Structure formats: C-alpha cells, structure tokens
Amino acid sequence: MDSRFYALNIRRYQQRAQVETPDTIYWERLEKPEFLKECNTIDYLDFSPSEPDNFVVTCSVRVQIYNLVTKLVVKNLSRFQKTAYGATFRQDGRLLAAGDEEGHVKLFDTTSRNILRIFKGHKAPVHRTFFTNDKLQLTSFCDDKSVRLWDVSNEKVVKTYNDAHTDYIRAGAMHPVAGNMFVSGGYDGKINLYDTRAENAIQRTLNHGSPVESLLFMPNGSIFISAGGNQVRVWDLISGCRLLTMMSQHHKTVTCLRLGTDGRRLFSGGLDRHVKIYDTTTYKTVHTLTYPNAVVSLAVAGADQAVVAGMVDGLISIKRMIVENKPSHLNKIRVSHAAKERKKLVKKLIRPDTSQVVDHTIKDRVKSTKLQTFDVHLRKFNFKKALDEVLVPRQVEKHPENTVAVITELLQRRALDKALTERTDAVLIQFIDFLCTHMGEIRFMRPLMNAANTVLDVFEGSCVSYSLKVMEALQRLSTAVQAEIALTVEMLQLKGAMDTIIGVSLNDSDRPKTRIAAPREARMQPSARAEKYVIYVD
Structure with a gap:
C-alpha cells in the first residue's frame, strides 16, 4: 500500500489564452x-x-x-x-x-x-x-x-x-x-x-x-x-x-x-x-x-x-518591429547558443545502449515533491495549524487560492468545524472577513458558500459565549450571504425572462424538445434560503 502523502492540487485560475491569429x-x-x-x-x-x-x-x-x-x-x-x-x-x-x-x-x-x-x-x-x-x-x-x-x-x-x-x-x-x-x-x-x-x-x-x-x-x-x-x-x-x-x-x-x-x-x-x-x-x-x-x-x-x-x-x-531577416549580433549569439543546447539534448536522449535491448526503461523511484507548510500540517492532521498557515495576511493577499484549497480539503475531510472550535476572536474574525471578501468571486463561490454554512452551523446555539466583535463579523457574513442569494434570484429571473423572449421568437419547429432543470440550490425558495443565514444580534 502506498503511504506517500500527496500535496494539495491548487487551482491557479489563469486567464484564457488569446487565440493566435x-x-x-x-x-x-x-x-x-x-x-x-x-x-x-x-x-x-x-x-x-x-x-x-x-x-x-x-x-x-x-x-x-x-x-x-x-x-x-x-x-x-x-x-x-x-x-x-x-x-x-x-x-x-x-x-x-x-x-x-x-x-x-x-x-x-x-x-x-x-x-x-x-x-x-x-x-x-x-x-x-x-x-x-x-x-x-x-x-x-x-x-x-x-x-x-x-x-x-x-x-x-x-x-x-x-x-x-x-x-x-x-x-x-x-x-x-x-x-x-x-x-x-x-x-x-x-x-x-x-x-x-x-x-x-x-x-x-x-x-x-x-x-x-x-x-x-x-x-x-x-x-x-x-x-x-x-x-x-x-x-x-x-x-x-x-x-x-x-x-x-x-x-x-x-x-x-x-x-x-x-x-x-x-x-x-x-x-x-x-x-x-x-x-x-x-x-x-x-x-x-x-x-x-x-x-x-x-x-x-x-x-x-x-x-x-x-x-x-x-x-x-x-x-x-523586430526584423527577422536581418538578425542582430545578439540574436546570432542566442541562436548559436540554442543550437548547442539542442545538440546536447539530442545526444542525451538518443544514446545507444548495447548492454540491453529494450524499448522503454521505467524507473521505480518516484521523484519526491517538496511539501508546503500547510501540507505538512494536513499530513499530521493538525487542521488548526494548517488553517492558521493560510490565513497569514501575506498569504491571503498574494495567494488566496491556497487558502481556498485548504478550506476545500477541510470540508472534504469534514474537519472545518474542528478547525474553528475553541479559537480566539482574532482568528475567527480573520476567517469570516476572508469569506466576506472573496465570496463574490465566481471561482471561489461554491467552496466559500459551503464554508459559510459550516461557520453558521458552528456558531448556532452558542452565540452567547462570543464577543460583540465576533457577532458583528457574523452579521457581516450573513449580509454577504443574503446579497449573493438576492443576486442569484435576480439572475434566475433574468434567465426566465430571456427564455420567454427566445421561446416566443422561435418557431414550433425550432423550439427545443427538452428543458434543462435548474440546480437544486436554484429551485429552493429564496425566502427559505435567506432565513437560514439570518443572524440577530441583541
């Protein structure tokens, strides 16, 4: 059985490459x-x-x-x-x-x-x-x-x-x-x-x-x-x-x-x-x-x-404009250097081996990859330390995808609630502010909405033991969730209106035979979904 620990697969969300013409x-x-x-x-x-x-x-x-x-x-x-x-x-x-x-x-x-x-x-x-x-x-x-x-x-x-x-x-x-x-x-x-x-x-x-x-x-x-x-x-x-x-x-x-x-x-x-x-x-x-x-x-x-x-x-x-027909002296040097490197690579790849006659050589040893700090903590099941590692301000500002990747992993392991319990007010407020800031981004919306649901479940029934600042942060999270729900409802209404206009303009022969059902979350009643995330502060 393979006992190696594989690092998190962090999605980079790169922009779509421009079509070359x-x-x-x-x-x-x-x-x-x-x-x-x-x-x-x-x-x-x-x-x-x-x-x-x-x-x-x-x-x-x-x-x-x-x-x-x-x-x-x-x-x-x-x-x-x-x-x-x-x-x-x-x-x-x-x-x-x-x-x-x-x-x-x-x-x-x-x-x-x-x-x-x-x-x-x-x-x-x-x-x-x-x-x-x-x-x-x-x-x-x-x-x-x-x-x-x-x-x-x-x-x-x-x-x-x-x-x-x-x-x-x-x-x-x-x-x-x-x-x-x-x-x-x-x-x-x-x-x-x-x-x-x-x-x-x-x-x-x-x-x-x-x-x-x-x-x-x-x-x-x-x-x-x-x-x-x-x-x-x-x-x-x-x-x-x-x-x-x-x-x-x-x-x-x-x-x-x-x-x-x-x-x-x-x-x-x-x-x-x-x-x-x-x-x-x-x-x-x-x-x-x-x-x-x-x-x-x-x-x-x-x-x-x-x-x-x-x-x-x-x-x-x-x-x-670079003139390719008349390369400069520097370009000639670069071309000659590239040609030499190409020859070395060809010699390395095509090297005759008379000792054995084989088609391919498969190496048993797998190249090890260096784990990041939060991967090390996840390997040791230190969920709180892994979450703390990706909540550092520098990490959140430059690489929010790492934070989302750790949150997604904790959700899959059903360990996010454990990573949030018995934490200081500063850590809780920092985590909630991250959710409020990045929840509107389409690339992070699904995992962060699930994380917000987990946060609200963790604090449900035990709000009295937390400070006023934490309660204000929870109120901001509730407002952000409701805003996303309202935006989803508006988009569904707009989609329905456009479907009606397109359906009227089409002939009977052009009208589609099947209808794609909306996702389960979209079919929920808006009021019921909104009530789930409302928090009242005395």
Missing part, C-alpha cells in the same frame, strides 16, 4: 517599448517621408525631430513664443509646417531649420496644418471656426472659409489624389467636405455625432474615416458620403487615427490607454496595444518599422 503573431513582433519624456502633453507626431528614421514631436513651445534608432534630437525648431500645434512634414520631407497659439502658421526648412514663411491671418490657435497633394498649397484649421488655404510660394491666402463650423476646428485631412479636395472636423460634431474648384466650396456636411478629434483618408481617396467620442466612423466618398460602418471598440474618447501596413491596417488611439488595430477590408479589430497612460497622438513608420505613441503626461512610447 496571423495579426497577433505579426504585431507581437513589436519590441518592448522605449520611452522618451517631454515636459507636456504630446500634441502631434509625424514621420518624415524622406528620412523614415526621423519623426517630429510637437510639444509645448517646441517642435523637435528625433531619430528613431538613437532616440536623440536631430533638429530643434524652437521659434515659437507660445504653444505649437500639429507639426507635419510635406510629402517630400523637405518642408515642415506647424501652427501655434498666436494664430500663425510657420513653415520650416527641415535641412537648415530656418523659417521660410509665416502665414498670418487667423485670430485663434491653429491646431492642424496639412499640405495639399500638389505640394504647392497649405491648409490650416483654426479655433476661430475658419479654414484657410495658403499659397506656399508667395505667402498669401488663396481662399478663406469663414464660419465653416460653429465650434473649434481641431481635425482635417487632405485628399491623397485630388489636390482640390479636403475635409474638416469640428467640435460641433460636423464634418465638411470641400472642393476648391466649385463656387460653393462646402460640398457636403456630415454629422459624426460627437466632437471630431481626427480625420483620415484611405490611400485611394474613395473612403475617409472620422474619430470622435468613443466611435470611429467610415464614410464612402464615391456613393455620396454614405456611412459604411461604425466601430465602438474604445470606451473613452478616440483622439487619433493612423494607417499602417500600406493602408491595410487602421490604428486608433484613445484616452482609455489602448490603440486598436483594424483590418481595413472588414473593419474588425485584429489586435490591441496597451499603454501606461491616455494616448493623444500616434505615428506609424513606413513598412510598420515602428509605432510611436504620445501620451497626455508627456511620455512617448516607441515600439520597433
């Missing part, structure tokens, strides 16, 4: 983030088209160009008296435009850092500036509710659209193919579509339903996307700006939009600290990136080389 595998190749810290909220991020390793950061009164590899400032454009906004590169990367709080739009040469033009005319902060597709004009979107089109060469206004919105204009996007078309989004929830060739410049006005934070055109120009509130909306430009679909994957405001993977993936960042990645063919979420704070700006390098996110506290997160 090609997108999950691809985006998991992003390295651990590297962080840069600025002094204020990161207003805007943009990658240089000519030098893909450089990206511009707009923050406070500075516009700085960083190198993606070294994480150092390459150029510092600090020609702003007040806050700068929305610095963006031209399509060739040679020029950079940014608005400021004074209502000016400044044009810089990215090579020499000189100011080439200062466009004056707005009466409020200019938050977004974008170059047209032909690179000859510049559009500015301002808080004075106007949109202006500037000529880059002579520093003059080409067209002004006053009162384009009834609130601040904080978003805009230029058509990637037609240089005469662009859209603007305001805090009035409206989206305006412009055509500079027509007499009536505003061709159409759409309603996003929330203050518009960001706008984006797809690469072919037939679809544009708007973000505001917790929604991302997709509009079909060809069919008269028809709403194609709407995504509500964020539970807080969506602040920025970007494209990746050559336009096949859409990124949306929000104040909920998440960046959602969508497939632009189905507009379904394929991956999620999580950040330490609210994301207010986003930039994606060409060929998905890096994803850079700016946060509300001035933190910049840089996640670079």
Whole structure:
C-alpha cells in the first residue's frame, strides 16, 4: 500500500489564452517599448517621408525631430513664443509646417531649420496644418471656426472659409489624389467636405455625432474615416458620403487615427490607454496595444518599422518591429547558443545502449515533491495549524487560492468545524472577513458558500459565549450571504425572462424538445434560503 502523502492540487485560475491569429503573431513582433519624456502633453507626431528614421514631436513651445534608432534630437525648431500645434512634414520631407497659439502658421526648412514663411491671418490657435497633394498649397484649421488655404510660394491666402463650423476646428485631412479636395472636423460634431474648384466650396456636411478629434483618408481617396467620442466612423466618398460602418471598440474618447501596413491596417488611439488595430477590408479589430497612460497622438513608420505613441503626461512610447531577416549580433549569439543546447539534448536522449535491448526503461523511484507548510500540517492532521498557515495576511493577499484549497480539503475531510472550535476572536474574525471578501468571486463561490454554512452551523446555539466583535463579523457574513442569494434570484429571473423572449421568437419547429432543470440550490425558495443565514444580534 502506498503511504506517500500527496500535496494539495491548487487551482491557479489563469486567464484564457488569446487565440493566435496571423495579426497577433505579426504585431507581437513589436519590441518592448522605449520611452522618451517631454515636459507636456504630446500634441502631434509625424514621420518624415524622406528620412523614415526621423519623426517630429510637437510639444509645448517646441517642435523637435528625433531619430528613431538613437532616440536623440536631430533638429530643434524652437521659434515659437507660445504653444505649437500639429507639426507635419510635406510629402517630400523637405518642408515642415506647424501652427501655434498666436494664430500663425510657420513653415520650416527641415535641412537648415530656418523659417521660410509665416502665414498670418487667423485670430485663434491653429491646431492642424496639412499640405495639399500638389505640394504647392497649405491648409490650416483654426479655433476661430475658419479654414484657410495658403499659397506656399508667395505667402498669401488663396481662399478663406469663414464660419465653416460653429465650434473649434481641431481635425482635417487632405485628399491623397485630388489636390482640390479636403475635409474638416469640428467640435460641433460636423464634418465638411470641400472642393476648391466649385463656387460653393462646402460640398457636403456630415454629422459624426460627437466632437471630431481626427480625420483620415484611405490611400485611394474613395473612403475617409472620422474619430470622435468613443466611435470611429467610415464614410464612402464615391456613393455620396454614405456611412459604411461604425466601430465602438474604445470606451473613452478616440483622439487619433493612423494607417499602417500600406493602408491595410487602421490604428486608433484613445484616452482609455489602448490603440486598436483594424483590418481595413472588414473593419474588425485584429489586435490591441496597451499603454501606461491616455494616448493623444500616434505615428506609424513606413513598412510598420515602428509605432510611436504620445501620451497626455508627456511620455512617448516607441515600439520597433523586430526584423527577422536581418538578425542582430545578439540574436546570432542566442541562436548559436540554442543550437548547442539542442545538440546536447539530442545526444542525451538518443544514446545507444548495447548492454540491453529494450524499448522503454521505467524507473521505480518516484521523484519526491517538496511539501508546503500547510501540507505538512494536513499530513499530521493538525487542521488548526494548517488553517492558521493560510490565513497569514501575506498569504491571503498574494495567494488566496491556497487558502481556498485548504478550506476545500477541510470540508472534504469534514474537519472545518474542528478547525474553528475553541479559537480566539482574532482568528475567527480573520476567517469570516476572508469569506466576506472573496465570496463574490465566481471561482471561489461554491467552496466559500459551503464554508459559510459550516461557520453558521458552528456558531448556532452558542452565540452567547462570543464577543460583540465576533457577532458583528457574523452579521457581516450573513449580509454577504443574503446579497449573493438576492443576486442569484435576480439572475434566475433574468434567465426566465430571456427564455420567454427566445421561446416566443422561435418557431414550433425550432423550439427545443427538452428543458434543462435548474440546480437544486436554484429551485429552493429564496425566502427559505435567506432565513437560514439570518443572524440577530441583541
């Protein structure tokens, strides 16, 4: 007969593993983030088209160009008296435009850092500036509710659209193919579509339903996307700006939009600290990136080389893509070391033995496992010491599953009542508080409800001999049990209502032939169950 004592099988309750998809595998190749810290909220991020390793950061009164590899400032454009906004590169990367709080739009040469033009005319902060597709004009979107089109060469206004919105204009996007078309989004929830060739410049006005934070055109120009509130909306430009679909994957405001993977993936960042990645063919979420704070700006390098996110506290997160085709020197060392270890393992497993010709060798000796302290006490039938071991505050806080495992073992041995009798008030109150704290967790509910029943049976008829603090703890336990019973009753009522609705909607042929009976505990009368756990304190 085997006299060995086996340790408790403690359930870990791990979260369900995420289903692996090609997108999950691809985006998991992003390295651990590297962080840069600025002094204020990161207003805007943009990658240089000519030098893909450089990206511009707009923050406070500075516009700085960083190198993606070294994480150092390459150029510092600090020609702003007040806050700068929305610095963006031209399509060739040679020029950079940014608005400021004074209502000016400044044009810089990215090579020499000189100011080439200062466009004056707005009466409020200019938050977004974008170059047209032909690179000859510049559009500015301002808080004075106007949109202006500037000529880059002579520093003059080409067209002004006053009162384009009834609130601040904080978003805009230029058509990637037609240089005469662009859209603007305001805090009035409206989206305006412009055509500079027509007499009536505003061709159409759409309603996003929330203050518009960001706008984006797809690469072919037939679809544009708007973000505001917790929604991302997709509009079909060809069919008269028809709403194609709407995504509500964020539970807080969506602040920025970007494209990746050559336009096949859409990124949306929000104040909920998440960046959602969508497939632009189905507009379904394929991956999620999580950040330490609210994301207010986003930039994606060409060929998905890096994803850079700016946060509300001035933190910049840089996640670079691991290139498998060109392994680094460190990766080569790791690969060679792994190959050597693999060879050693193969030699150990496949070792010829000419002494005996056998298929398998079965070892008689079983590897012994080290028992934990509460297992040792359970082996010696010291139930009180085993319970005390798992009621230590550090054990309860970090490993409540150990405490539940010991309680379950004591219940199975019918020894929990023995472990609770003749105990001090402090131990009893600690045990009851553990039951009240973790009884609402679905993973612990069944064993702890049985433990609560045992506790109430132990104290039944002998309440006079216990102190007032113990009686108050028992009252808390009774309240917690009744709350769980009331919640169960409500869930059963909801289930009954849903079954009725589903049953009415089904046809006779689709209606199920059998009915699954509710558990015995669920069929008990609520009042009878509740009365069992009521304790009265004088």
